[in-house]
Amino acid sequence: MIFWRRKPLDRLIADAEKQALHRSLGAFQLTMLGIGAIIGTGIFVLIAEAAQKAGPGMMLSFVIAAFVCGVTALCFAELASMVPVAGSAYTYSYAVLGEVVAWVIGWSLVLEYAISGSAVAVGWSGYTVGLIENLAGVDISDAWTRAPASGGVVNLPAMIVSLAVTCLLVVGTRESARFNAMLVIVKVVVLSIFVALTVPVMDMDKFEPFAPTGGLGIGTAAASIFFAYVGFDAVSTAAEETRDPQRNVPIGLIGSLLVCTLFYLLVAAGAIGTVGAQPIMGSDGSALATGSSALTTACREGMAFVCSSEPLAYVLRASRREGIGNLLSLAAGFALPSVVLMMIYGQTRIFFVMARDGLLPQVFAKVHPRFRTPHVVTWSTGVFVAFFAGFFPIGLLADISNSGTLLAFLAVALAVMILRVREPHRTRRFRTPAIWVVGPLAVFGCAALFLLLSWHTILLFIGWSTIGLIFYRCYGFRHSRLAKPQPISGEVMA
Numbered sequence: 001m002i003f004w005r006r007k008p009l010d011r012l013i014a015d016a017e018k019q020a021l022h023r024s025l026g027a028f029q030l031t032m033l034g035i036g037a038i039i040g041t042g043i044f045v046l047i048a049e050a051a052q053k054a055g056p057g058m059m060l061s062f063v064i065a066a067f068v069c070g071v072t073a074l075c076f077a078e079l080a081s082m083v084p085v086a087g088s089a090y091t092y093s094y095a096v097l098g099e100v101v102a103w104v105i106g107w108s109l110v111l112e113y114a115i116s117g118s119a120v121a122v123g124w125s126g127y128t129v130g131l132i133e134n135l136a137g138v139d140i141s142d143a144w145t146r147a148p149a150s151g152g153v154v155n156l157p158a159m160i161v162s163l164a165v166t167c168l169l170v171v172g173t174r175e176s177a178r179f180n181a182m183l184v185i186v187k188v189v190v191l192s193i194f195v196a197l198t199v200p201v202m203d204m205d206k207f208e209p210f211a212p213t214g215g216l217g218i219g220t221a222a223a224s225i226f227f228a229y230v231g232f233d234a235v236s237t238a239a240e241e242t243r244d245p246q247r248n249v250p251i252g253l254i255g256s257l258l259v260c261t262l263f264y265l266l267v268a269a270g271a272i273g274t275v276g277a278q279p280i281m282g283s284d285g286s287a288l289a290t291g292s293s294a295l296t297t298a299c300r301e302g303m304a305f306v307c308s309s310e311p312l313a314y315v316l317r318a319s320r321r322e323g324i325g326n327l328l329s330l331a332a333g334f335a336l337p338s339v340v341l342m343m344i345y346g347q348t349r350i351f352f353v354m355a356r357d358g359l360l361p362q363v364f365a366k367v368h369p370r371f372r373t374p375h376v377v378t379w380s381t382g383v384f385v386a387f388f389a390g391f392f393p394i395g396l397l398a399d400i401s402n403s404g405t406l407l408a409f410l411a412v413a414l415a416v417m418i419l420r421v422r423e424p425h426r427t428r429r430f431r432t433p434a435i436w437v438v439g440p441l442a443v444f445g446c447a448a449l450f451l452l453l454s455w456h457t458i459l460l461f462i463g464w465s466t467i468g469l470i471f472y473r474c475y476g477f478r479h480s481r482l483a484k485p486q487p488i489s490g491e492v493m494a
């Protein structure tokens with residue numbers, strides 16, 4: 001069964017041990033790392049889409065998505081503490097589920113990283129354009145700031161920020177830990193200010209009706225708002241650099257998810273209680289689909305929370321706090337490009353590992369002679385990210401990204417359970433607690449959220465996977481390093 005050839009786990013672990021990292025992170029640093037990676041476009045922008053899908057009931061959607069992420073995170077942490085090497089879900093799948101599954105997962109991770117980079121770039125564009133319009137008192141044409149499905153021609157600012165970030169990555173600019181920590185503080189401070197200004201003056205009548213689109217609306221909003229939690233895997237993958245991982249990794253994971261969930265719920269409550277978050281209904285009494293031309297047209301007739309591309313700033317401006325609204329936009333303008341950078345960076349490293357495994361052309365593993373960065377793969381990724389940022393609406397991008405992420409997470413949860421059976425005595429620096437409860441919950445939760453995505457997202461996902469499998473059959477299957485005789489002490493992974 002050549003399709004199921006696996007990369008030996010021992011070889012992966014031996015490689016990882018060779019590059020053992022200094023164990024310096026404690027529970028607090030891990031929690032901060034997680035919060036920094038998690039907070040982004042989801043809460044700053046997609047909250048409006050969630051409101052269009054579920055109304056005030058989106059608060060439950062946030063809780064459901066957080067629960068699925070929590071159980072998946074615990075599975076992730078076990079594998080990350082065993083196999084702490086680049087490539088995350090792709091690498092684990094290669095060792096446990098075989099090459100063809102690994103390929104599908106690696107291909108899906110393009111959606112998790114590259115497409116979410118596009119989504120965050122679109123989110124940045126919304127806040128930045130809104131800020132410029134507000135400060136300069138001008139009205140920038142939608143034609144150049146929105147995707148065709150959102151009533152424009154092309155989202156130029158989103159393309160520009162994607163390409164600018166790509167340039168930075170090619171010349172090798174890395175965010176320093178201090179810069180990252182500063183951005184975490186900026187995000188937490190602006191969200192805290194938002195909560196402090198809105199929660200105390202909430203009008204409880206605005207929470208009625210709480211679930212205008214019913215349980216299904218809450219479920220579909222959970223599948224979309226899942227995006228707001230993506231990034232917690234950064235904590236799992238830092239397991240190797242953590243002191244006492246058995247204690248600190250779960251604290252970091254669950255801690256950062258809890259802190260973010262609390263923030264998200266407070267921010268959502270503040271927004272709902274201040275301006276209301278009822279969906280715009282069509283003539284048939286159901287909520288208009290997000291990203292549809294009907295919703296774009298309805299939004300042109302009158303601004304509402306669910307229509308805004310900078311919803312948190314909208315809430316503040318609508319409650320006569322223009323200055324603070326602008327400050328929030330400015331903070332989003334600073335913080336979001338770093339999320340785009342993380343996403344493009346993550347994508348290039350996965351492509352890089354796949355190229356080294358022979359599943360992608362070697363040109364992807366080429367390193368720039370002067371900058372010492374993988375420039376071919378970085379530019380290819382950057383152009384891909386910019387294209388999707390320019391021509392697709394944020395809701396669709398986030399949903400497509402979620403489809404790939406959910407599949408990868410599901411594979412990770414399966415891999416943990418399979419390894420527990422196949423290799424029960426292998427050393428695990430972190431063991432998922434109650435694996436036979438947590439594992440199935442993670443698989444079921446990821447599958448349920450995947451199925452709650454819109455049918456066109458699922459179709460796009462199937463199309464993307466089919467293209468991937470054809471490419472694998474024509475290229476990766478033949479060029480895989482596992483298809484060639486293995487060097488005695490040669491490393492599959494350096």
Ligand code: ALA
Pocket residue numbers: 037038039040041042043116120227228229230231339
């Ligand atoms: N969770 C990240 C965000 O919301 C991806 O931007």
